[in-house]
Amino acid sequence: MSKNNIRLMQGNEACASGALAAGVSFFGGYPITPSTEIAELLARELPKNGGHFIQMEDEIASIAAVIGASVAGAKSMTATSGPGFSLMQENLGYAYMTEVPCVVVNVQRGGPSTGLPTKVSQSDTMQAKWGTHGDYFPIVLSASSVQECFDMSVRAFNLSEKYHSPVILLLDEVLGHMREKIRIPEKDEVQLIERCKPTVPPEWFQPFELTPTHISPMAGYGNGYRFHYTGLTHDPFGFPTGKPSEIREKLDKLMLKITQNVDDICTHKEEFLEDSHIVVIAYGITARVAQQAVRIARHRRFKVGLFQPETIWPFPEKALKRALEHADLAIVAELNQGQLIHEVSRIARSKVKVQGVFRYDGEIMTPTEIVNKIREAN
Amino acid sequence: MAVPSTIIYQYLRSKKKFPHVWCPGCGIGITMGALLRALADLEVDKNDVAMVAGIGCTGRMSVYCDFHTLHTTHGRALAFATGVKLAKPNMRVIAVSGDGDALAIGGNHFIHAARRNIDITLILVNNKTYGMTGGQYSPTTPSGKFGSTAPYGNVEYPFDVFELAKGAGANYFARGTVYHATLLQVLMKKALEKKGFSVVEVISNCHTLYGRLNREGSAVKMIEWMNENAVNVKVASKKTPEELEGKFLIGEMLNIDRPEYCERYEQLIERLGGKSKAQNEARSPQHEAVEQ
Numbered sequence: 001m002s003k004n005n006i007r008l009m010q011g012n013e014a015c016a017s018g019a020l021a022a023g024v025s026f027f028g029g030y031p032i033t034p035s036t037e038i039a040e041l042l043a044r045e046l047p048k049n050g051g052h053f054i055q056m057e058d059e060i061a062s063i064a065a066v067i068g069a070s071v072a073g074a075k076s077m078t079a080t081s082g083p084g085f086s087l088m089q090e091n092l093g094y095a096y097m098t099e100v101p102c103v104v105v106n107v108q109r110g111g112p113s114t115g116l117p118t119k120v121s122q123s124d125t126m127q128a129k130w131g132t133h134g135d136y137f138p139i140v141l142s143a144s145s146v147q148e149c150f151d152m153s154v155r156a157f158n159l160s161e162k163y164h165s166p167v168i169l170l171l172d173e174v175l176g177h178m179r180e181k182i183r184i185p186e187k188d189e190v191q192l193i194e195r196c197k198p199t200v201p202p203e204w205f206q207p208f209e210l211t212p213t214h215i216s217p218m219a220g221y222g223n224g225y226r227f228h229y230t231g232l233t234h235d236p237f238g239f240p241t242g243k244p245s246e247i248r249e250k251l252d253k254l255m256l257k258i259t260q261n262v263d264d265i266c267t268h269k270e271e272f273l274e275d276s277h278i279v280v281i282a283y284g285i286t287a288r289v290a291q292q293a294v295r296i297a298r299h300r301r302f303k304v305g306l307f308q309p310e311t312i313w314p315f316p317e318k319a320l321k322r323a324l325e326h327a328d329l330a331i332v333a334e335l336n337q338g339q340l341i342h343e344v345s346r347i348a349r350s351k352v353k354v355q356g357v358f359r360y361d362g363e364i365m366t367p368t369e370i371v372n373k374i375r376e377a378n
Numbered sequence: 379m380a381v382p383s384t385i386i387y388q389y390l391r392s393k394k395k396f397p398h399v400w401c402p403g404c405g406i407g408i409t410m411g412a413l414l415r416a417l418a419d420l421e422v423d424k425n426d427v428a429m430v431a432g433i434g435c436t437g438r439m440s441v442y443c444d445f446h447t448l449h450t451t452h453g454r455a456l457a458f459a460t461g462v463k464l465a466k467p468n469m470r471v472i473a474v475s476g477d478g479d480a481l482a483i484g485g486n487h488f489i490h491a492a493r494r495n496i497d498i499t500l501i502l503v504n505n506k507t508y509g510m511t512g513g514q515y516s517p518t519t520p521s522g523k524f525g526s527t528a529p530y531g532n533v534e535y536p537f538d539v540f541e542l543a544k545g546a547g548a549n550y551f552a553r554g555t556v557y558h559a560t561l562l563q564v565l566m567k568k569a570l571e572k573k574g575f576s577v578v579e580v581i582s583n584c585h586t587l588y589g590r591l592n593r594e595g596s597a598v599k600m601i602e603w604m605n606e607n608a609v610n611v612k613v614a615s616k617k618t619p620e621e622l623e624g625k626f627l628i629g630e631m632l633n634i635d636r637p638e639y640c641e642r643y644e645q646l647i648e649r650l651g652g653k654s655k656a657q658n659e660a661r662s663p664q665h666e667a668v669e670q
Contacts, residue, residue, distance in 0.1 A: 026465060050652040052464045052643065057490040061457035064450065064487075068430070068461025071448060072469075076461070094451050221446045221466050224425055228441060230449035239395065239441060 012037035018153025028065035059084035073220030093132030119362030214257035276305030293370035386414035403597025405556035405582030432479035453483030492546035513587030549574030
């Protein structure tokens with residue numbers, strides 16, 4: 001490892017650098033605080049590599065162009081924040097339906113509406129899961145450090161290329177603008193996954209072929225394969241269908257390609273869980289705060305541990321169940337009025353008491369707030 | 379005109395996707411035929427065409443044509459098409475859209491595609507109504523005309539698509555009708571050959587809804603109306619304002635050569651020392667093998 005690989009970098013910069021390391025070749029976006037640095041860095045770097053940056057007329061057009069470029073064969077992404085993420089929802093649904101790989105970074109700010117453009121929030125946790133209409137199973141990652149901004153940016157591309165699905169990477173205003181030490185891996189250290197390509201001759205090709213893995217090869221444009229994509233519910237050939245059996249098959253395909261691979265998709269971090277009666281559950285920037293809080297409380301001899309989901313959707317359910325096996329209290333800390341706590345409560349059932357520490361005044365949580373909650377509980 | 383089936387057959391998903399969803403007498407079929415004949419005139423390989431469509435009756439054209447077809451969300455065809463074009467600059471990208479799709483929900487994308495002057499050909503089928511949802515008034519419904527959501531007559535003004543395209547920066551605009559099918563084919567051919575953003579507005583008939591609500595008669599009667607009221611731009615200058623009253627212009631109305639967006643971006647890449655996608659995509663031997 002050379003010294004040159006160590007940098008001081010902002011979360012947004014690290015996220016864009018991760019995307020470049022993952023081989024992004026198309027970015028379509030629209031300026032919005034606090035995500036703009038991602039677009040600015042890619043506007044500078046992409047044309048140098050023969051890639052394409054375009055500032056579209058709005059976020060609806062941005063995600064549309066991203067999907068169009070990906071269907072044609074490019075690794076594509078966009079970055080936005082709350083209001084823009086809301087505008088993208090319909091076309092995100094299109095990408096889930098047509099199984100198009102792409103990465104959407106949401107650097108969260110306070111909401112609803114225009115809300116708090118320059119202040120931190122984690123209030124898009126549920127929108128990332130349920131934002132567009134219909135049944136679908138999103139992959140959503142949540143970064144908690146500048147290093148994770150880089151690493152998860154690469155992972156987001158890999159997951160999207162592997163599962164032929166949009167992947168949402170949630171950052172937040174503090175993380176996006178925070179500067180930290182980061183190690184940029186060497187090129188050969190970065191493992192990349194590329195979408196699977198068809199091996200059959202064009203006349204046999206079915207763009208949504210039913211396969212045991214529920215993932216169908218993607219041909220891209222200009223390779224001799226001609227095919228139809230539509231947001232209408234479609235058959236394996238990609239054409240609209242109204243047949244109940246085919247509708248069910250399609251929706252099952254969308255579900256199973258994610259739910260059957262939860263173990264591959266879900267990652268989490270944990271600390272001090274072996275003997276903990278209290279488990280603090282936190283994600284994103286709040287996980288950093290929670291880590292400090294747990295260390296302080298440990299120092300004061302509280303038997304408390306930390307569980308940090310890195311993939312928040314699908315939620316690492318099995319891992320949390322294990323983490324809560326010997327616990328009698330789960331404390332969920334998040335920068336909203338209580339969103340992921342509902343998922344934790346569902347998993348904890350009645351066996352473990354679940355309490356929340358919520359902050360939604362535009363400021364980041366302090367370790368003391370979580371420590372106080374731990375003390376109250378004892 | 380040539381016998382349609384033999385020429386356009388090669389570009390249709392003829393064995394799989396017919397009969398189509400359009401009403402008997404609908405002008406979209408004539409529009410599609412003209413487009414496919416224009417492509418045949420240019421001897422275009424169907425592997426080199428991406429057709430991006432929006433939602434509505436016109437959007438359904440993408441199901442029947444044997445290209446790379448992308449049937450997108452309502453209004454967003456040009457935004458998706460922009461992504462496709464940038465990822466595959468060597469590909470011929472055609473967007474097909476109705477008047478509601480391209481000018482109401484997609485109006486923003488229309489003006490910005492024109493402003494960028496990106497090399498996409500937009501076939502805009504203007505039947506002055508939302509057909510698929512049942513005859514509501516659209517941005518091209520004339521004032522006073524009826525729609526299912528304009529039961530007392532439309533109190534809004536319609537867009538002039540030519541002025542809009544010209545003002546926003548398109549390189550090419552032509553208007554045709556489904557009566558003048560041969561002219562339509564010629565105009566589409568010129569639009570397809572044009573570098574930059576090109577628009578062909580096709581005046582079409584929706585006798586099922588618009589025609590019925592406005593008592594304009596059958597498909598035949600509506601298409602005859604086009605013949606009686608269309609004036610070619612070439613002869614319009616020789617006519618008096620009185621003679622042109624209530625008429626509309628057809629033919630090539632805008633043809634300029636402002637540098638095109640993708641080319642300008644390629645130049646930027648070259649200036650920065652990068653290798654452009656167009657170069658990367660120079661057709662490789664394997665590439666050809668797949669096609670054979």
